[in-house]
Amino acid sequence: MSVPISIVGTVPNPKVLQGSPVFKTVAVVGPPNAGKTTLFNRLTGLRQKVGNFPGVTVEHHTGSFRLASGEEVALIDLPGVYSLNPKSEDEKVTVDVLNGVMPGADRPDAIILVLDSNNLNRHLVLAGRVIALGMPTLVLLNMADELHQQGGRVDVLPLARQLGTPVALVSAVTGEGLQAVSNFLVAPPQFPEPLELPIFGDPRHCREWAVRMGSEASYKRGATPEWTRRLDSIFLHKLWGGVIFAVVIVAVFQTIFSLGQPASDQLQKILDTVAIHLANLLPAGLINSLVVNGIWKGAGSVLVFLPQILLLFLVIGILEDSGYLARAAVISDKVMAKVGLNGKSFIPLLSAYGCAVPAIMATRTIENKRDRIATILIAPFMTCSARLPVYTMVIAAFIPNRPVIGPVVGTRAVAMLSLYVLGFAMAVVTAKALKSSILRSKDVAFIMELPPYRWPMWKSLGLRLMDRANAFLFRAGTVILGVSILLWALTYLPMHNGQPPEIADSAISKIGHFIEPAIRPLGFNWKIGVGLLSSFAAREVIIATMGTLHGVDPESHAMALQQALKSDLSPAGAIALLVFFAFAMQCMSTMAVVQRETNSWKWPILQFIYMTTVAYVAAFVAYRVTLLYWN
Ligand SMILES: Nc1nc2c(ncn2[C@@H]2O[C@H](COP(=O)(O)OP(=O)(O)OP(=O)(O)O)[C@@H](O)[C@H]2O)c(=O)[nH]1
Numbered sequence: 001m002s003v004p005i006s007i008v009g010t011v012p013n014p015k016v017l018q019g020s021p022v023f024k025t026v027a028v029v030g031p032p033n034a035g036k037t038t039l040f041n042r043l044t045g046l047r048q049k050v051g052n053f054p055g056v057t058v059e060h061h062t063g064s065f066r067l068a069s070g071e072e073v074a075l076i077d078l079p080g081v082y083s084l085n086p087k088s089e090d091e092k093v094t095v096d097v098l099n100g101v102m103p104g105a106d107r108p109d110a111i112i113l114v115l116d117s118n119n120l121n122r123h124l125v126l127a128g129r130v131i132a133l134g135m136p137t138l139v140l141l142n143m144a145d146e147l148h149q150q151g152g153r154v155d156v157l158p159l160a161r162q163l164g165t166p167v168a169l170v171s172a173v174t175g176e177g178l179q180a181v182s183n184f185l186v187a188p189p190q191f192p193e194p195l196e197l198p199i200f201g202d203p204r205h206c207r208e209w210a211v212r213m214g215s216e217a218s219y220k221r222g223a224t225p226e227w228t229r230r231l232d233s234i235f236l237h238k239l240w241g242g243v244i245f246a247v248v249i250v251a252v253f254q255t256i257f258s259l260g261q262p263a264s265d266q267l268q269k270i271l272d273t274v275a276i277h278l279a280n281l282l283p284a285g286l287i288n289s290l291v292v293n294g295i296w297k298g299a300g301s302v303l304v305f306l307p308q309i310l311l312l313f314l315v316i317g318i319l320e321d322s323g324y325l326a327r328a329a330v331i332s333d334k335v336m337a338k339v340g341l342n343g344k345s346f347i348p349l350l351s352a353y354g355c356a357v358p359a360i361m362a363t364r365t366i367e368n369k370r371d372r373i374a375t376i377l378i379a380p381f382m383t384c385s386a387r388l389p390v391y392t393m394v395i396a397a398f399i400p401n402r403p404v405i406g407p408v409v410g411t412r413a414v415a416m417l418s419l420y421v422l423g424f425a426m427a428v429v430t431a432k433a434l435k436s437s438i439l440r441s442k443d444v445a446f447i448m449e450l451p452p453y454r455w456p457m458w459k460s461l462g463l464r465l466m467d468r469a470n471a472f473l474f475r476a477g478t479v480i481l482g483v484s485i486l487l488w489a490l491t492y493l494p495m496h497n498g499q500p501p502e503i504a505d506s507a508i509s510k511i512g513h514f515i516e517p518a519i520r521p522l523g524f525n526w527k528i529g530v531g532l533l534s535s536f537a538a539r540e541v542i543i544a545t546m547g548t549l550h551g552v553d554p555e556s557h558a559m560a561l562q563q564a565l566k567s568d569l570s571p572a573g574a575i576a577l578l579v580f581f582a583f584a585m586q587c588m589s590t591m592a593v594v595q596r597e598t599n600s601w602k603w604p605i606l607q608f609i610y611m612t613t614v615a616y617v618a619a620f621v622a623y624r625v626t627l628l629y630w631n
């Protein structure tokens with residue numbers, strides 16, 4: 001059979017064809033971790049999340065790819081699939097988009113199928129299925145750079161002939177071969193029939209077909225890099241694997257403290273200096289107080305935690321991009337099995353250390369419905385980055401820093417780590433209870449494709465951190481600022497003869513005193529009560545609230561926030577506050593995403609009641625017990 005000229009045209013080094021696009025909407029499909037999002041980002045200039053483990057993308061995203069002619073084609077990045085029979089929610093998204101039944105996404109009129117050229121024998125099975133859909137398809141064999149480096153090879157022409165589609169060997173990272181995409185979009189070849197497609201009902205036949213396609217194309221897979229093998233023999237070792245995992249986690253916290261804290265302190269100094277200048281510049285009175293106490297001491301107090309939060313996301317980013325995360329999921333499988341879950345739940349739970357919202361989205365990769373609900377319900381117990389500022393502030397105020405293990409690990413890092421462990425332990429207990437009662441289900445085998453180790457790409461990490469910083473600043477500038485100003489206004493009411501009241505007579509104090517009886521058993525006074533109330537909007541708001549309340553109070557106006565905090569809390573109260581924050585569900589966005597992902601209000605409401613009750617009872621116990629030892 002002769003090869004249509006345009007198929008040849010998509011293979012190495014053709015000139016870029018000009019013209020109008022033939023397709024309007026093109027879906028990017030492929031197995032997990034094949035590099036679909038990397039390609040999508042490169043073509044559209046967007047920054048969707050990329051990571052070196054299967055299951056990073058769980059929603060569809062649309063972007064536009066501009067051709068040389070200036071015209072645009074809509075590309076849809078999709079979650080990875082191994083087949084077109086969806087087993088999990090993320091796979092369902094892909095199949096729904098392909099079938100044109102996904103609300104908000106146009107039905108695609110062509111497909112770009114991205115396969116990992118280092119895994120062709122397995123990935124070609126999907127090619128058979130996708131080509132059988134009968135839509136115009138371009139097959140990209142991605143990661144050409146790794147294939148060459150590891151001594152692999154593949155001839156695209158025989159493969160194109162066999163599959164009846166254009167095929168190109170590309171690298172989404174280096175850009176090699178990507179002109180094939182534009183060429184396909186402006187001048188798709190006339191599609192000859194594929195020579196032979198597999199019989200889909202028979203998995204063995206499908207696999208044999210894929211291997212045969214590979215050998216027709218003289219496919220030779222690259223050797224697994226020596227260092228991936230060596231690293232795995234340590235990281236997946238029965239004993240050492242677990243030990244290394246523990247060391248990695250402790251190192252993460254120590255880094256956040258030993259590098260993040262000094263950076264935060266510096267930022268605090270800068271903000272304080274600016275506040276003093278501002279206070280001197282503005283005439284005394286309402287505006288001065290609004291700017292200094294409402295905005296600067298309020299929302300500004302939260303800003304100083306930016307370095308720590310970025311460090312946390314940097315570390316999580318390195319774990320994700322290097323490929324270690326997938327190993328950690330394997331190591332955790334045994335532990336997860338003890339509570340009735342499996343390694344699949346580990347990745348969403350780990351990402352909940354950053355934020356519960358994407359973590360709850362990431363549970364879409366969990367096939368078993370009950371496991372998925374259980375993971376959603378326990379994810380907010382993981383210590384998210386919004387708790388970090390609260391923990392840091394209270395720990396720094398109450399716990400002196402002394403060395404514990406040599407000079408590297410100090411008391412504060414240990415205190416912080418204990419809080420992380422506490423949240424985790426409660427998640428374990430809750431999971432066990434759920435999985436042995438209302439969410440009981442049969443064990444599901446845990447299968448996860450282990451990616452090769454890769455060096456994290458600093459540019460992509462940097463861009464991700466910038467996005468994080470923007471999100472944090474946006475939060476500080478909207479919710480946190482809004483609540484700070486509202487609280488500040490409440491300290492100014494009711495006015496008498498144009499003068500603000502004493503703080504003790506203000507509206508905010510009335511609210512605080514109203515709820516005080518409920519929180520006094522936990523060792524909290526009315527100010528902390530107001531802080532707690534406001535923290536249900538977002539956890540960090542408690543810091544802004546305390547900043548504002550102390551700012552307007554003449555007694556504590558000049559003090560640093562940590563010092564002022566000591567007038568509100570006894571050490572036992574401080575411990576109770578930390579415990580309360582470890583367990584309470586104080587996040588509107590999490591409740592909203594749980595509602596959306598479970599499609600019911602039942603779960604978020606149950607979760608809220610459960611977590612808040614646990615937080616209250618545990619804080620009470622912590623207060624009473626600490627009082628016995630530390631006063
Ligand atoms: N060396 C190399 N690495 C690549 C290439 N394309 C992607 N990667 C890496 O492969 C990993 C997976 O990339 P993603 O783009 O997240 O893969 P995906 O197909 O979107 O994965 P899911 O969303 O999980 O289905 C990342 O670590 C990328 O940096 C490539 O051409 N060469």
Ligand SMILES: [Mg+2]
Nearest residue numbers: 036037056057
């Ligand atoms: Mg992706």
